[in-house]
Structures are given as structure tokens and as C-alpha cells.
Amino acid sequence: MEKEHDFIPERAKWKRQLFRVIFKADTKSGKTFDMLLLLLILISTFIIMMESVAIFDAKLHRTFVILEIIITVIFSVEYVLRILTVRNKRAYLFSFFGIIDFLAILPFYLSLFIPITKYFLILRMLRMLRVFRVFNLLDFMNDGYYIVTALKNSSRKIYIFLLFLMIFSVIVGSMMFMVEGHREGFESIPQSVYWAVVTVTTVGYGDVSPGTPFGKFLSVLLMLAGYSIIAVPTGIVTAEMRAKRQELGKVCDRCGNGDIDDNARFCKICGEKII
Missing domain, CATH: 1.10.287.70 (Helix Hairpins)
Structure with a gap:
């Protein structure tokens, strides 16, 4: 997930507080912020999908456009706040989530000139990966590391x-x-x-x-x-x-078995206690 890009100096206390809300999920306000973002991402994705259905787009096109503008403005403000509150701006801008955050708003502005590009807003779904941080599921990311x-x-x-x-x-x-x-x-x-x-x-x-x-x-x-x-x-x-x-991972000292789960206390082959 996002690395902690060093807090802002003492003179900008509000930035440190905002940094913790935006980048962390260890406080109630931080979790609430992330949950609201996830909800907006789901709503945005639903809108994009419904816009591709002719019958819905014909009836609700104006509503879809207004909602897209509101959500994009919120995401744009959030992106700017992320840049303002982080100390190492370059590290964030070129990090995985920094690029994803940028791609989450870019297609909307491109669609003002090239309408078909608005469907690239579906890339916002990648921001859902933050759910691992919000619900303390970072161990699942370790399994993803093994695959990669x-x-x-x-x-x-x-x-x-x-x-x-x-x-x-x-x-x-x-x-x-x-x-x-x-x-x-x-x-x-x-x-x-x-x-x-x-x-x-x-x-x-x-x-x-x-x-x-x-x-x-x-x-x-x-x-x-x-x-x-x-x-x-x-x-x-x-x-x-x-x-x-x-x-x-762990390896059994007795039989050399390396296929041991992270939370295992005993070897599944010989029953030896795992240190």
C-alpha cells in the first residue's frame, strides 16, 4: 500500500492531521474517509456501466453526467490534497497508487475533447485495492507478492x-x-x-x-x-x-518440509513443532 512519505514539518500541523486522514486507516476519521472513497468508486463504476446501456443512457444521461462531474471534482480535490500533504511528492506521484489516483481523474478531462475516453474511468476500480489497507488485510498482499x-x-x-x-x-x-x-x-x-x-x-x-x-x-x-x-x-x-x-517461509528442522502455512505451529508431515 502507500508508504509513509515522511510527515510535514511542525509548522503545518493541519497538513500532518490531514495526511493521517488521507493516507492512513488507523483512525476513525481515516477509515471513514476511505470508506466514502470506496463508495464513490463503486457509484462511479456503476454509472459508467449504465451509460453503456442505451436504454438507461437515453433516460438518465443528464443525471449520469452531473454525478460524474461531482465525483470527478471530489477525486480531483482529494488528489490535490494528497500532493499537498505529502512531503516527498515525487515518491507519491510515481508510486503505484499515485499513478492510479491520477488515472482515476484523467479520462474525465480527456473526455471533454475525446468523448469515448470517458469509459477509461473504469480504471477507478483499481483504487479498490485500498480495501486491503482499510480492513487490515495486508497479509493478502504478501500472497500477491509471491504470485508476482x-x-x-x-x-x-x-x-x-x-x-x-x-x-x-x-x-x-x-x-x-x-x-x-x-x-x-x-x-x-x-x-x-x-x-x-x-x-x-x-x-x-x-x-x-x-x-x-x-x-x-x-x-x-x-x-x-x-x-x-x-x-x-x-x-x-x-x-x-x-x-x-x-x-x-518456514522450513521444518526435522524433515525439511517447506510447505508450511504462515500460521502453522506444527509441521504437517512429521508433526515437529515449528519455531
Whole structure:
């Protein structure tokens, strides 16, 4: 969550108090402030979704616009107050939540010139991540750290896997192009490659399907291979997550088991007490 960017000097007591309300959730006023922000985010998201429904937009367009303006003004004032009350302004502006706070208001002002960009206001949903801080659920963020770290450590293996998958899809798609003989959906190699990607990922839109016996046989092989292929990146990331957890987490001194929950008091394998 947000780091504590050093309090403002004594001469600006109101800024320190406002800083605690805006950036912290350890006081009643701070929690109330955050809960109101979360509520406004939900209302804003609901408005954006309803605006995309023609029947609602036709009846309530003016109301939606007024509510969007009010909410955006509140978020704009809040963003300015965050900048004013934080000492290390650069650290906040370029932090994860600083960028998200900025993106929460930018689309509205862009929509004054490019109307379609107003739908980017849905990015305000990212501000809901503050719910972890409000309800003291920061431990869940540690689990998110394991996932991000595992993905980062697995990136090289995943890139190689994706390259193999691309090559495999191009080859199979080209084969299907020759087998189907320019039938509907297989008029070109790119269209056939599209079919191969949809099939091997087991998405199966059904908009393109082979008609020849050999084409159907090739499809069966590709669909069966798809189940095996999907398991590869899952296994890679899972192995990295397990390794990272063993590296940073607890390890049983007796049997060496590293798969130990954070709140565990005894090893699940040998029953040894965990220090």
C-alpha cells in the first residue's frame, strides 16, 4: 500500500492531521474517509456501466453526467490534497497508487475533447485495492507478492513456451490450410492459424471448423494436445511459487518440509513443532 512519505514539518500541523486522514486507516476519521472513497468508486463504476446501456443512457444521461462531474471534482480535490500533504511528492506521484489516483481523474478531462475516453474511468476500480489497507488485510498482499515474484522468475521459461506455441500454431494452421483446400474459414494461412490458436487453447468459438475427415482428425489431435499445453505454464509458475515460499517461509528442522502455512505451529508431515 502507500508508504509513509515522511510527515510535514511542525509548522503545518493541519497538513500532518490531514495526511493521517488521507493516507492512513488507523483512525476513525481515516477509515471513514476511505470508506466514502470506496463508495464513490463503486457509484462511479456503476454509472459508467449504465451509460453503456442505451436504454438507461437515453433516460438518465443528464443525471449520469452531473454525478460524474461531482465525483470527478471530489477525486480531483482529494488528489490535490494528497500532493499537498505529502512531503516527498515525487515518491507519491510515481508510486503505484499515485499513478492510479491520477488515472482515476484523467479520462474525465480527456473526455471533454475525446468523448469515448470517458469509459477509461473504469480504471477507478483499481483504487479498490485500498480495501486491503482499510480492513487490515495486508497479509493478502504478501500472497500477491509471491504470485508476482513467481511470474517474474518464470518469465524466461514462459517466453520460450509461448515461442514454441506460436511456431506450433503456425505449422498446424498451415497444414490445415492445405488439408481443407480453401474451404470457408480456411481461405488463407492467417485464418487457419487463427483456428489453430483457438483450438489449441481449448477456447473453441465454433466460428470455424474443418469439414474433411483428415481435417477433423487433425482437430482432435490438436484439442487433445491443448489440454497438455495449458498445463505447462501452470506447472512452471506453481513450481516457482513453491520455491519462493520455501525460500522466504518456514522450513521444518526435522524433515525439511517447506510447505508450511504462515500460521502453522506444527509441521504437517512429521508433526515437529515449528519455531
